Amino acid sequence: MTITYDFSGQVALVTGAASGMGLAAARAFANAGAAVALADIRADVLDAATQELAAAGHRVIGLAGDISDEAYVKSLVEKTVKTFGRLDAAFNNAGIQSPAVETADVSSEVFDRINAINLRGVWLCMKYELIQMRKAMVRSSTTRLSAAWSVCRVERLTLARRGSRKRDNAPGCHRHGGWQERRVDGESD
Ligand SMILES: NC(=O)c1ccc[n+]([C@@H]2O[C@H](COP(=O)([O-])OP(=O)(O)OC[C@H]3O[C@@H](n4cnc5c(N)ncnc54)[C@H](O)[C@@H]3O)[C@@H](O)[C@H]2O)c1
Numbered sequence: 794m795t796i797t798y799d800f801s802g803q804v805a806l807v808t809g810a811a812s813g814m815g816l817a818a819a820r821a822f823a824n825a826g827a828a829v830a831l832a833d834i835r836a837d838v839l840d841a842a843t844q845e846l847a848a849a850g851h852r853v854i855g856l857a858g859d860i861s862d863e864a865y866v867k868s869l870v871e872k873t874v875k876t877f878g879r880l881d882a883a884f885n886n887a888g889i890q891s892p893a894v895e896t897a898d899v900s901s902e903v904f905d906r907i908n909a910i911n912l913r914g915v916w917l918c919m920k921y922e923l924i925q926m927r928k929a930m931v932r933s934s935t936t937r938l939s940a941a942w943s944v945c946r947v948e949r950l951t952l953a954r955r956g957s958r959k960r961d962n963a964p965g966c967h968r969h970g971g972w973q974e975r976r977v978d979g980e981s982d
Pocket residue numbers: 808809810811812813814815832833834835858859860861886887888889890910914938939964
């Protein structure tokens with residue numbers, strides 16, 4: 794079975810878009826017809842990725858910065874909307890891996906940096922994306938891998954009641970036999 798997506802006329806924002814899964818997602822959104830805002834902390838690699846997509850005829854913009862910086866995240870969403878007129882989808886993918894060492898050997902500075910990006914940074918992206926999406930009240934979709942799953946979950950329930958669609962994608966958190974037992978809000982999907 795071949796699944797095709799049509800994002801014609803829509804606008805997607807992808808963080809961590811300079812490489813890996815973020816770049817793959819930016820390419821996929823662009824190939825499906827979306828205008829894409831690519832965001833990443835590595836300005837030179839981001840520039841190369843943006844140029845590659847632009848050369849292929851896609852509508853793209855590269856906006857370099859650090860998602861742990863609230864002023865940057867706010868301007869990222871604002872510039873995306875200023876450039877393309879709207880925001881329909883977001884892939885909040887930027888993140889860093891924990892060092893492959895035992896907890897006893899990790900400094901609190903490293904722990905703080907990981908949380909500043911993987912949790913607070915993702916939350917900041919969601920916050921400003923959702924402010925925009927709430928304003929537009931279009932059918933929207935936002936996806937995030939890993940740490941902010943619980944934040945996504947709360948927002949998904951909130952937006953679902955307002956008629957919007959969100960998708961969580963949390964490796965290791967997929968539905969299984971213990972799912973209902975772990976729910977704390979008593980609601981079912
Ligand atoms: N690859 C895996 O097996 C795996 C497993 C679990 C989670 N993840 C997470 O999935 C995401 C994508 O993984 P990947 O393998 O494509 O990683 P990757 O390192 O290729 O891509 C992550 C991108 O995020 C960018 N980034 C890092 N910190 C940033 C910041 N503060 N602000 C803006 N951009 C920042 C990096 O420059 C990089 O381009 C990452 O968040 C990663 O932690 C990956």
